[in-house]
Amino acid sequence: MSNLSCKLSRLCYRNPTVSLPRTSAGVCKCVATSQDSKTDYKTAVSRNANMAKLQAGYLFPEIARRRNAHLLKYPDAKVISLGIGDTTxxxxxxxxxxxxxxxxxxSTLEGYNGYGAEQGEKPVRALISKTFYSDLGIGEEDIFVSDGAKCDITRLQLVFGSNVSMAVQDPSYPAYVDSSVILGQTGLYQKDVEKYGNIEYIRCTPENGFFPDLSKVSRTDIIFFCSPNNPTGSSATREQLTQLVEFAKMNGSIIVYDSAYAMYISDxxxxxxxxxxxxxxxxxxxxxxxxxxGFTGVRLGWTVVPKELLFSDGFPVAKDFNRIVSTCFNGASNIAQAGGLACLSPEGLEAMRGVIGFYKENTSIIMDTFKSLGYNVYGGKNAPYVWVSFPGRSSWDVFAEMLEKTHVVTTPGSGFGPGGEGFIRVSAFGHRENVLEACRRFKQLYK
Amino acid sequence: MSNLSCKLSRLCYRNPTVSLPRTSAGVCKCVATSQDSKTDYKTAVSRNANMAKLQAGYLFPEIARRRNAHLLKYPDAKVISLGIGDTTxxxxxxxxxxxxxxxxxxSTLEGYNGYGAEQGEKPVRALISKTFYSDLGIGEEDIFVSDGAKCDITRLQLVFGSNVSMAVQDPSYPAYVDSSVILGQTGLYQKDVEKYGNIEYIRCTPENGFFPDLSKVSRTDIIFFCSPNNPTGSSATREQLTQLVEFAKMNGSIIVYDSAYAMYISDxxxxxxxxxxxxxxxxxxxxxxxxxxGFTGVRLGWTVVPKELLFSDGFPVAKDFNRIVSTCFNGASNIAQAGGLACLSPEGLEAMRGVIGFYKENTSIIMDTFKSLGYNVYGGKNAPYVWVSFPGRSSWDVFAEMLEKTHVVTTPGSGFGPGGEGFIRVSAFGHRENVLEACRRFKQLYK
Structure with a gap:
């Protein structure tokens, strides 16, 4: 600490690279900071080796980064985002x-409440059960209300721990794989095949109708399965899901089924x-x-863990999930939960169907555009995503070409796994005029 | 699957133990469920050994359970909760x-937004920086807005992973230890000493003024430290915290400092x-x-990870935390964030100080009560918690005695670690008339 006063005097000349509040009340207190020794001090704590395995940035922040770089390059461009799947x-x-x-x-004595149940407010759990699982034997006690499916995926991974093996559809929503890497379930990333070790990638492509021949899939403890699928937009049939459940039962696996787009199913x-x-x-x-x-910013979701689901020793999975939810979470915002209740009222359901219907019209416009240009187009029917094939081309190249030449942000298929290479995901979340304008630009570029 | 149709026919007689929605639309679809084979089928997935290490329930749900059992026993009792620290x-x-x-x-085109930045909205980050860290060299980019400190503790543990060693104050808020167990940082629970293996418990008692002789504390990678402390209500002095920082620096440790009660400090x-x-x-x-x-139900918090904090290999901790926040979280509710902005407006700050002042008056009432009864009382001054000593008695026994004889819910000190044995935490979060009534009852019982 001998050179502290020396450091202090230097620090009173504020380092312009340090972001300080513009209106700072009072005098400079001159605390010692490390700006002048940035490269000097390191803790002795080793970086978590699992974190080090992760590749580049998480997909969607990376797309946001490229979008912002594009805006800097073309400050006057009218950029349209059909990229990260954000509701508009x-x-x-x-x-x-x-x-x-x-x-x-x-703000009232009668209306105030503090901590709610970590599992969600009872009326919300009951109404989710009634609305989505009527006659399916899923009771309110099986339902855990949360701040979103993405957050629940990590909480589920915390339940499973590091010693399970896992399978994912390839391509798939990146949070499944990334959370698995973070928990230490995987090996290193293998650059040549663009896969992590110890993950079973279930290839889902047009060739197999986006559903695998399960006889060729290896057994894993956990199977992540998303239907309607993000990014391919395909949805599994009753026969396919019956096969999947039988496959899981034969192998003693647990399926984590992501149904975040289920209300888009129209067949x-x-x-x-x-x-x-x-x-x-x-x-x-x-x-x-x-x-x-349109709750992407409001944050509300749920997870169903049936009491019938048991680990190999007979312990209910729901009990461990309940413990994680109680220890690592404090419930979804009570205001968001009030929104959830309203969503599931008769008027709310009607209104949600209206919003979904609007996005489904967007989907048709996008599908028709690429079909008219001669592209093979998948998904769309039961999902807000259109999966466009660009055979033989790199997804990131097509993404960059679209951004550069049409100022439209999409998502490169390979960002969802090696099985997505050669595809672009076009999201149907957008204002109508933007979707129409984006499609006009696509038609000019690819006519 | 041979006996499926048999199962189906039986299941159409609904099992009364299964909770089904009262108003179920349409006919019974007769899906096969496992009620009739509950003990038959188990998956082959092993239960996570770390989850199995956890003892009993998480403390606060356990207290809620006992409270509810008490209500069943005394349905007419006016139960007052000064237990889980819930704002009222x-x-x-x-x-x-x-x-x-x-x-x-x-609901408007101009006012709608979907996904926000996972790290929080820029104005919220900026205002937190300006309000709480003015002149401390903490910029908005160092601040990660979240749905609460409890949730951030698990996200920090995900950054650290399973190969770190950790220390906690004993007693302490149970989420630090429990999340450490879940991540696999600890050994088994040792019933004789009521501690988990591989955790350094830093005893904080009246004898050492609730701050340890650091020369007797073993080095760990991570040190959880909460001040003003939950549950003891003590707050560390500048000299003590300077010692703590020097101790961490000497050992290359990372301090996770929980300042959730900082605004209660009046010295x-x-x-x-x-x-x-x-x-x-x-x-x-x-x-x-x-x-x-009073945001316990609204859910809003933040975590500061300075860019100067580095792992032993020089990698910034903030980069890994940012990756966790991006991958395992999707930002706090935008509505809660609007509340956060209002909290930090001049009027909001004034209003918050009013609420805090009210609870601090409650604290004085509770402290005076136990002092007048001859008890040694700690905390209170800079925190909404009063830590009452019941020498030679079991915390859970005193908790049960108070509940049984005064219908007041408190928290047993031993629920916060073995160092809390013989103490009761009385929370100052309560309506004034309830606090006064609880104190009247305490005076009757312990006069």
């Missing part, structure tokens, strides 16, 4: 009014894995209000 | 109005670890709006 349409008033009402109530495909006989003994389901009600 | 006073209107306004805005003790010279190279700070604005 206002939340129906029947829902926001309920949230505003709950907010105001928190007879199952909206929940629990429509399949026996699924409660082998499956967890996670879902979300994000893409139904 | 309404949120000031200047804050709830802002949240209501943001809710309504989400010159530091409100942030970053008031201590050099702390940015060795410390993370986590904090929360919960106990300032």
């Amino acid at each position: 349409e206002p939340i129906p008033e029947v829902i926001t009014s309920a949230m505003a009402k709950r907010s105001h109530a928190l 007879d495909n199952p909206k929940s894995i629990f429509e399949i006989p026996g699924a409660k003994e082998v499956a967890i389901e996670t879902s979300s209000f994000s893409k139904y009600a | 006073e309404p949120i000031p209107e200047v804050i709830t109005s802002a949240m209501a306004k943001r809710s309504h805005a989400l 010159d003790n530091p409100k942030s670890i970053f008031e201590i010279p050099g702390a940015k190279e060795v410390a993370i700070e986590t904090s929360s709006f919960s106990k300032y604005a």
